[in-house]
């Protein structure tokens with residue numbers, strides 16, 4: 001068991017590293033040290049930060065070993081010490097030094113993994129610390145992907161185009177009724193779940209309708225064409241203020257082309273596929289669209305109930321389709337494409353209620369603020385989640401095409417500022433059902 005677990009851990013660490021290499025070798029070294037956007041780190045910072053977190057937790061804490069190149073670099077790569085905008089001015093490791101550093105850390109980590117029994121400390125149970133670091137690297141890979149999307153210049157990444165949808169969505173109901181009743185939210189058993197997903201607890205949810213699919217580009221275009229960006233009545237007060245200040249008129253990366261729109265995606269200008277979930281919208285835009293559609297954003301509990309609750313068995317599943325891990329037939333995850341798949345592409349991934357594409361494709365904004373569940377306990381460090389509670393942050397659910405399966409579960413929670421839209425975020429809408437809430 002432990003040998004198999006260690007083998008799985010090594011495979012997961014290597015998959016993350018291959019992805020990190022793809023993202024940092026796709027551009028030359030001068031681009032690695034460039035800041036492509038003030039809201040993002042230079043890619044070389046992410047690279048060495050990945051190595052530094054891995055060193056702190058696995059080499060020094062788990063392994064009890066000496067610093068790999070001295071501990072004076074720790075503060076450079078502490079995300080809380082330096083805002084992203086200041087990171088290019090720091091005396092960072094150069095690209096070759098960073099590559100050498102992450103390689104040296106990894107070889108020590110594989111040795112620690114080899115000679116450490118995965119027991120005796122909570123941090124080691126079921127390989128949690130290794131799982132946490134694998135997830136951390138994959139999360140930074142997703143951040144680096146957002147940096148790639150923001151950078152100007154010719155395309156540096158490529159991937160196949162998703163195939164056409166497997167089902168004709170016009171033949172399916174556009175909304176699904178989720179009846180009233182309690183369900184189990186969060187988890188106390190998922191071995192690599194992070195502290196904010198814990199503990200499992202009962203939540204009573206009123207009846208509601210949820211969109212069968214995420215909102216598509218074609219649907220979003222109707223909102224634009226109907227003057228959605230010009231009508232303050234559709235926006236929250238703060239949303240309208242931001243819409244004006246930031247001069248929002250369409251999703252990020254869309255640009256006018258005659259009377260229509262095209263988009264820039266990883267350095268390529270292209271037509272906008274109408275049947276693809278919309279992405280790169282702020283929470284404020286999602287909220288305004290929902291109001292225009294006569295709906296609202298779902299709460300986080302509604303989203304998770306629609307995704308995980310199995311009414312026949314009266315329990316929550318790990319994923320919408322059941323307890324088995326994601327596969328390419330069930331969800332668009334893991335950067336196999338560089339975009340969401342059309343709606344109707346994953347009938348095998350539908351939830352017990354018949355809601356599609358809850359996992360993969362786009363992160364979905366919910367109307368909920370990020371906070372701890374009842375019984376929350378920070379672990380293993382406050383800076384992962386707890387320091388963000390009670391700030392102006394909205395929860396996103398479901399993971400996007402850019403998310404590796406290791407960082408994607410029915411319980412996984414992401415969060416961001418309501419003005420952010422460089423992330424691969426879209427949304428779907430909900431509305432109250434008969435009987436109200």
Ligand SMILES: [Fe+2]
Pocket residue numbers: 049053079136140
């Ligand atoms: Fe980090």
